[in-house]
Amino acid sequence: MSFPDIRPRRLRRTPAIRRLVEETRLAPAELILPLFLKEGISEPRPISSLPGTVQHTRESLLKAAHEAVSAGVGGLMLYGVPDNANKDETGSAGLDPEGILNVGLRDLRREFGDDTVVMGDVCIDEFTSHGHCGVLAADGSVDNDATLAIYADMAVAQAEAGAHMVGPSGMMDGQIGVIRKALDKAGHQDIGILAYSAKYAGAFYGPFREAVESTLQGDRRQYQQDPPNLREALREVDLDVAEGADIVMVKPALAYLDVIAAIRQRVDVPVAAYQVSGEYAMVEAAAEKGWIDRERVILESLTSIKRAGAQIVLTYWASEVARMLR
Ligand code: PBG
DSSP states (O other): OOOOOOOGGGGGSSHHHHHHTOSOOOOGGGEEEEEEEETTOSSOEEOTTSTTOEEEOHHHHHHHHHHHHHTTOOEEEEEEEOOGGGOBTTOGGGTOTTSHHHHHHHHHHHHHTTSSEEEEEEOSTTTBSSOOSSOBOTTSSBOHHHHHHHHHHHHHHHHHHTOSEEEEOSOOTTHHHHHHHHHHHTTOTTOEEEEEEEEBOOSTTHHHHHHTTOOOOSOOTTTSBOTTOSHHHHHHHHHHHHHTOSEEEEESSGGGHHHHHHHHHHOSSOEEEEOOHHHHHHHHHHHHTTSSOHHHHHHHHHHHHHHHTOSEEEOTTHHHHHHHHO
16 A cells, blocks of 8 residues: 655645635634723823723724724724722712713714624723722622622613623623623613623733722632633533523633633634733733744734634734734
8 A cells, every 4th residue: 555645734835825724814803902991081091011002081092993993893892990089889980871981882882883893891890999890798708699780780871872782791690691681671682792701810910900990909719710610611601691691702812722612612602702911911021022023923822812712802902903914
């Protein structure tokens, strides 16, 4: 028996051949740009641990959103950063129709109509004086069920402000079901839910805490997931899909590619991943030192996240990458 001469390298020989057999291809429409809107500032404020990103004014928010949309970015995820004086125990500024987050959602929807997908973060950590994602019980723990009612109202307020989709990120048990019911009851059956289903209590959110001026003391380990656990993520995703999640998300992304892959196998709803602030900051810092090729590492990390099975990626590089891909 003679063998054919099998040589995998034939398919790597020229850029054109490699392009032809490429299995994973990034597209701008699958990227979502997270944006921060800060209350009461007159100039955009750079976020030092997220070089290249800023806390926006209402004006600069629209400008950045236009850049993203015209580059082909698929959607916008808005975070509100209230004035410190407007933080309280229950995060009430997050629900206020005149609160900074709802004001920003209204601005975006008015500006873009249905030309992009406008999304809001449903979580109160930016709005609470203690920085936790829920309200506190007498013993200082985060009270799951008391928080659910707040999330329900917050989601309805965002739908009313014009969000196409809401993104519950607080990891309270039952949050998706409660939000789905509240949206339906208020006549918002068509507003979707992007569920932060498997969100890990890791160390990759550091720069985000600066971005939203978090007041958190301690950590979120009693509600976000423990990094060693994969099966627990599958359970969270099953619950979220059963409760009505339209899209499920894994967060962070690069350190959790196995979780993304397992969830992709498990469910048929779209799977998203969040390339979080720490992932971004590590690349920017190493690139600034001249230790890595910044653009190639950005594209390689996003390609890996997509290859693992995420169809949608939230990334602070969304606009830049969308332009690179053009
Ligand atoms: C909670 C929330 C966080 C992030 C997104 N939504 C912070 C946290 O859980 O502590 C982190 C995103 C990032 O690090 O880029 N509202």
